[in-house]
Amino acid sequence: MLNAVFQLVTPRQFEVTFHQLELDEEHVLIRPTFLSICQADQRYYQGKRSEEVLKKKLPMALIHEGIGKVIYDPTGNYKVGEKVIMIPNEPFKKDEVVAENYLRSSKFRGSTMDGFMQEYVQTRPDRLVRIPAELNNDHTAAFTEMVSVCYHAISRFDRTAHRRRETIGVWGDGNMGYFTSLLLKTRFPDSRVIIFGRTGEKMADFSFLDDAVFTNAVPEDLYVDHAFECVGGSGAGPVINQIIDHINPEGTISILGVSEEPVPVNTRMVLEEGLRIIGTSRSGRADFEGLMELYHEKPETVGYLEKMISAVVKINGVSDMNNAFDMDIHKFTGKTIMEWN
Amino acid sequence: MSKVYGVILAGGIGTRMGNVEKPKQFLDLGGKPVIIHTIEKFVIHPGFDAVLVLVPQAWVSYTRDIVRRQIPLKDKITVLPGGNTRNETIMNSIRYIEEQGDLDDHTIIVTHDSVRPFVTHRILDENIKYAGMYGACDTVVPATDTIVRSDDHDQITEIPDRKIMYQGQTPQSFRAKRLKELYDGLTESEKNILTDACKIMVLKGEHVHLVRGEVYNIKITYPYDLTVAQALLGMKTEEMQKC
Numbered sequence: 001m002l003n004a005v006f007q008l009v010t011p012r013q014f015e016v017t018f019h020q021l022e023l024d025e026e027h028v029l030i031r032p033t034f035l036s037i038c039q040a041d042q043r044y045y046q047g048k049r050s051e052e053v054l055k056k057k058l059p060m061a062l063i064h065e066g067i068g069k070v071i072y073d074p075t076g077n078y079k080v081g082e083k084v085i086m087i088p089n090e091p092f093k094k095d096e097v098v099a100e101n102y103l104r105s106s107k108f109r110g111s112t113m114d115g116f117m118q119e120y121v122q123t124r125p126d127r128l129v130r131i132p133a134e135l136n137n138d139h140t141a142a143f144t145e146m147v148s149v150c151y152h153a154i155s156r157f158d159r160t161a162h163r164r165r166e167t168i169g170v171w172g173d174g175n176m177g178y179f180t181s182l183l184l185k186t187r188f189p190d191s192r193v194i195i196f197g198r199t200g201e202k203m204a205d206f207s208f209l210d211d212a213v214f215t216n217a218v219p220e221d222l223y224v225d226h227a228f229e230c231v232g233g234s235g236a237g238p239v240i241n242q243i244i245d246h247i248n249p250e251g252t253i254s255i256l257g258v259s260e261e262p263v264p265v266n267t268r269m270v271l272e273e274g275l276r277i278i279g280t281s282r283s284g285r286a287d288f289e290g291l292m293e294l295y296h297e298k299p300e301t302v303g304y305l306e307k308m309i310s311a312v313v314k315i316n317g318v319s320d321m322n323n324a325f326d327m328d329i330h331k332f333t334g335k336t337i338m339e340w341n
Numbered sequence: 342m343s344k345v346y347g348v349i350l351a352g353g354i355g356t357r358m359g360n361v362e363k364p365k366q367f368l369d370l371g372g373k374p375v376i377i378h379t380i381e382k383f384v385i386h387p388g389f390d391a392v393l394v395l396v397p398q399a400w401v402s403y404t405r406d407i408v409r410r411q412i413p414l415k416d417k418i419t420v421l422p423g424g425n426t427r428n429e430t431i432m433n434s435i436r437y438i439e440e441q442g443d444l445d446d447h448t449i450i451v452t453h454d455s456v457r458p459f460v461t462h463r464i465l466d467e468n469i470k471y472a473g474m475y476g477a478c479d480t481v482v483p484a485t486d487t488i489v490r491s492d493d494h495d496q497i498t499e500i501p502d503r504k505i506m507y508q509g510q511t512p513q514s515f516r517a518k519r520l521k522e523l524y525d526g527l528t529e530s531e532k533n534i535l536t537d538a539c540k541i542m543v544l545k546g547e548h549v550h551l552v553r554g555e556v557y558n559i560k561i562t563y564p565y566d567l568t569v570a571q572a573l574l575g576m577k578t579e580e581m582q583k584c
Contacts, residue, residue, distance in 0.1 A: 004557075018557075018574050020373075020574065080387045119462055
């Protein structure tokens, strides 16, 4: 079958092309319904990746956050019309030690294979997750992948960090910082969770947290047991070094922010204080399932996610795709959702 | 519950394609006959209860064979002989629906050229929706070229305002029973003139809603179109030459 794929061919230019899909017995066909734009998509769209990377990866369909409806399932796992979350990580091997999202053999939608900006997405049934009743807002469900990345980071932190978790700091008042803070407070309600950011208006949204601190006015005697870095870009270096200055010995620093350039880190203090630095990236099926379980147990979490929808743009053609991405660049905070027609 | 039928029209013999051995709907596009790509788009769309494929009598068995071999949801597909004209082919499909006992006031047929394999899910969605809502709809794209009318084929009679001109594509969709009633009411000479089913509806004062098509929902009529179709599939020049 001929499938329309909307690829970014050069920065800011989408074009339609057609790929053949073979209707086999192993793959499910999904009609995307709501897609969510991520900073990683924006780096391609705005041409912020290196020329070498752009040359290697484009043309490529963007977007790795989204939901859709089952159109055809010869595997018998899903009913036609059922709403599902699509998992963008596509593992091809199993490993007893390394998680699916860290295997070099895995592919990832919108990075090493076409993303969800397609007429139909063909995928294996284990790359789909049913949307639970608690997650009853399609716009919120669309950015589940990003929340699952935060869930994954917290799970890794939970396995790695020492048991004293009286105070946990989250650096970064953007979307990643918001979701990480929310899940941290949900999973560790007895911990004091503090947001460290630059914009008062954004930090005011973190109403579920215990404290908010401006990064340019951190009290000298304020220390956290563990920290999450959710800034990335050129801000990652200063923030990681600020964390090192304000973390207790043997604390764990979890890094979530993506930087294009190498970041200089004060390793002398990392050594002196015996700090652990763990990197986390993407997520796998277990994280999506764990997150759905968390929504079931703490349904109030979903309400906090809904308020992060910045805009919903109907997509009827290529010009609407440009509008959605341009609108997303100029947003104050939150997520831009594309209603995929 | 009234049914929705996809009706794929392949009644023509494709004489416009030049020195080809097969009708144009059976030509290869990326390793499969064009008609198979088109049928696949319909057969996996959950909005259709059944898909009827109407081909010239001489190609019925061949079409059944390639459908059986190449399409997984073949139980949803019925291959039937077409008629002498496009409208007669559509009437054959409605007669079949009637024989199945499925023809009622709300039965919908979404009729589509077999040689338009780039039809999209959205276009099919909107055809089903608006045929149900208004009784008939036609898929169009805004005209890009200026349209020139010439009554004597020698000089310009009129140049209509391009802003209100559209180019017709397919699908064209209808409440099947109403279309049949109107068609049966035409005289033989009217039937000869009214070769487009939507035109019958318009001339009889019925509302025909517009559905936005896509410029790439092309009709593979000439050898040039096949080259464009191959290019849309991202085929390289050397791959095209092998076809």
